[in-house]
Amino acid sequence: MSLTLHAFPHSPRGFKVLAAANHLGLDYEFRFVDLGKGDQKRPEFLALNPNGRMPVLEDDAFVLWESNAILQYLADKKPEAGMLPMSARGRADVTRWMFWDASHWDPICAIFIFEHVVKGFLKTGAPDAAEIAKGEQRFHQFAPVLEIQLKMHKFVCGDKPTVADFSLASPLYYAEPAKIPLAPYAAIRRWYTDMSALPAWKETSERNLAAPPRDFSLGA
Ligand SMILES: N[C@@H](CCC(=O)N[C@@H](CS)C(=O)NCC(=O)O)C(=O)O
Incomplete structure (x- = not known):
């Protein structure tokens, strides 16, 4: 299994999927989507999400966008954590x-x-x-x-x-x-x-504080 999360972690929609993946203790690769530099408009990103928005999840060949759908998919990776009930x-x-x-x-x-x-x-x-x-x-x-x-x-x-x-x-x-x-x-x-x-919320937030979004000028 190879899980990748593409996110701009300073956005709440990026933050939530990273914090939840950390809370679940999932092993994933993080790919920074620099909204300031327009990464979301690059052809390789649009091939993953034609909306040109992050976050995006890749799980081998499966691609998923919409942060709340991603959250549910992550929760199903660890049903025993109870983050998405089975009933x-x-x-x-x-x-x-x-x-x-x-x-x-x-x-x-x-x-x-x-x-x-x-x-x-x-x-x-x-x-x-x-x-x-x-x-x-x-x-x-x-x-x-x-x-x-x-x-x-x-x-x-x-x-x-x-x-x-x-x-x-x-x-x-x-x-x-x-x-x-x-x-x-x-x-x-x-x-x-x-x-x-x-702990996972604090850890995700501390990573953000360690790397603030200095340049947010879209298209820069
Ligand atoms: N409903 C989507 C919204 C995603 C979204 O709007 N992402 C914004 C950042 S918060 C984005 O990537 N914007 C880039 C742009 O508009 O160019 C979700 O929850 O995933």
Whole structure:
């Protein structure tokens, strides 16, 4: 078996697959996708993912893109870790939260990350107040759903972390610099503290801090 993960680890979508693979103790080769240098637009990368986006997984001849699909595939490599339950209802519950992530949580958090973090790297101007107002309205519409769940459970789908937690927690890696409005949500903040205390989360984050994305100017 030869597993390869192509990722820009400073992006939450890259971070989550690396952190989950590390949490599962999987052996993989890491290939840095330098978004700043446009690696994602090179023909060899587009042959893997015609969307021109990372992350991408390769497992021998099998190629998979979409970070949440990758998370589920990784979890199935180590079913005994319980990151994706075997029972139909258990799997559906985790999948439900990952669809909720892809439909609501990830795009809403991405507004704050883009406006407050990415634009700074790209040097493309000040945050757009209208975008942030839209983000805040949507965030306060959906965050209470996660807050209620995390008042009832230590992790999103019970008392142990699953790939849904890796998916949903990853944008909060940038909660502070992105000004994601978490103040009213004590349970989400408590859960994120628990997630970021996981050894694999800390290790993945420390690797990022050791190699910050110095040049983010797309096409440079
Ligand atoms: N839904 C996709 C989104 C992937 C995505 O948007 N990746 C971004 C970085 S966060 C990317 O590679 N952008 C490169 C570009 O737009 O040129 C996933 O979860 O994998």
